[in-house]
Amino acid sequence: MTSEPRDAPYPELKKTHTMAYKGRPWTDYKPPPAAPVWAAIEGLGRYYILLAALELDVFDTIQETGPSTVESLAEALDVPVGHLGSLLDGVVALGLLDQFVDVYELNDTAKRYLVSDGPATMADLVAVAPGPHENWGRLAETIRNGTPSTPIEDDPAAFYVPLVEGTFTTMFRCASRADLRIRYSALENPRVLDLGAGGAPWSIAILKACAHGSAVINDLPGIIEVAEAKTAEHGVADRCELRPGDFHAIDIEDAAYDIVILGHVCRTEGQDGARHLIERAFKALRPQGRLLLADYFTDVERKFNPHAVIMGTTMMASTKKGSTFTHQQFSEWLRDAGFAQIRLIEPIGFQQCFVATRPDPIRRSSPPGP
């Protein structure tokens, strides 16, 4: 009678990881866990759990009601109890709500980032930050074709208006905190140029700190209106000139500005486009003027900052030329353009910014006296 072969737990390993193959001392081989694969699979569900909670107003409602049972939340939100319970448990599993027995309540993360009036709210950002969702479903096709089928450049206002409204709180906090590192508030009457300004968080922070400062604010038509509204809301519109158009092509005065901002604009432009913007910034600055270049940067091996690495993939998925670059690449491009005193600051977590100075022109030393 032939016996059935035994079902070995890891048949592929049994062939090579036995005492017969390894000799003594023989160490058992522990196969790698499947957790990274599950993390990727669950990533999709995690994202849509958060998005649904925001769309249903879960966080704002719990802020109003205080700690609540699923029954009372279902009544407040007018949705079925069973489905809502499943969603809330998912949000708890994500660490974005607390739950004690059958009562759900906001935790510190939700209070800060997910209620719509939280001090660092990201509530409006969640839906737009990954780019158009349909582009993720076509990622393999984008890689085969070398370009996304619906790049954001085809309809920039549709993508950027909600994006820059959603990122304003974070970028404004970053720009305000940057003063602790670069002391723009010490400038008497700085002239600022903000290219691809979005809601103009950097210009607004600088103008609020410098009562006699002024700014030229650029963005594309259809998007620059966000800056128009935000500068009015913050009471600095009378010191701002709006200059709509493509930042590669608009007229820019030479040696006229104390500060030029390139805030999260380089990563859509490809290497040549990013270098062109840096060169334009250099020409626009007065000697001793400073460029502030904020973006997500990767380390030289593109391994140690997964946030920036995945942002690069996100750019590839939805833009024609976008990707992230390394700190080293930016440092070299800044030096090549003529900048000096290049340093990197991180005004708030995850938000880094190069600060680079246009040096004084080299003065010819006077000829030796008689």
Ligand SMILES: C[S@@+](CC[C@H](N)C(=O)[O-])C[C@H]1O[C@@H](n2cnc3c(N)ncnc32)[C@H](O)[C@@H]1O
């Ligand atoms: C990621 S947002 C950054 C907004 C803002 N600078 C900030 O730091 O929050 C990029 C901005 O660049 C603008 N932009 C993209 N391409 C542009 C172009 N060719 N000319 C002018 N602005 C452009 C977009 O409309 C958008 O407002």
